[in-house]
Amino acid sequence: MSRYDTFVEDGTVYVGSADGPIEIAPLSAVVDAVGGPAWTISYSDAEKARRPEMNVDDEGLVVDVVDMLNAMTHGERFVATLAAHPTTVPEEDTISPRAGLFVGKLLENLENGVS
Numbered sequence: 001m002s003r004y005d006t007f008v009e010d011g012t013v014y015v016g017s018a019d020g021p022i023e024i025a026p027l028s029a030v031v032d033a034v035g036g037p038a039w040t041i042s043y044s045d046a047e048k049a050r051r052p053e054m055n056v057d058d059e060g061l062v063v064d065v066v067d068m069l070n071a072m073t074h075g076e077r078f079v080a081t082l083a084a085h086p087t088t089v090p091e092e093d094t095i096s097p098r099a100g101l102f103v104g105k106l107l108e109n110l111e112n113g114v115s
């Protein structure tokens with residue numbers, strides 16, 4: 001199964017695909033959507049109590065959001081779903097549905113690590 005890279009070119013985030021790069025959004029919009037250029041790893045007390053065997057040695061580590069973004073790869077199904085989402089930004093939103101889907105996956109990776 002193919003995996004496709006994420007990359008930034010001229011300030012825009014792209015995801016590769018079999019048909020060529022898929023434009024996601026300006027890098028600045030993606031970084032703003034996750035809360036800034038740095039992400040601090042943290043675990044809630046409830047999380048720690050629920051999973052006492054969990055390794056939390058990385059708590060407090062600061063991760064560069066752009067480094068995480070560049071480390072992400074995507075399967076064919078996710079890439080096809082990205083391509084199907086619109087790139088226009090609705091008036092009530094700050095990012096497009098396509099960017100929102102991508103940011104959701106980026107946040108998941110920031111919270112759980114890249115698998």
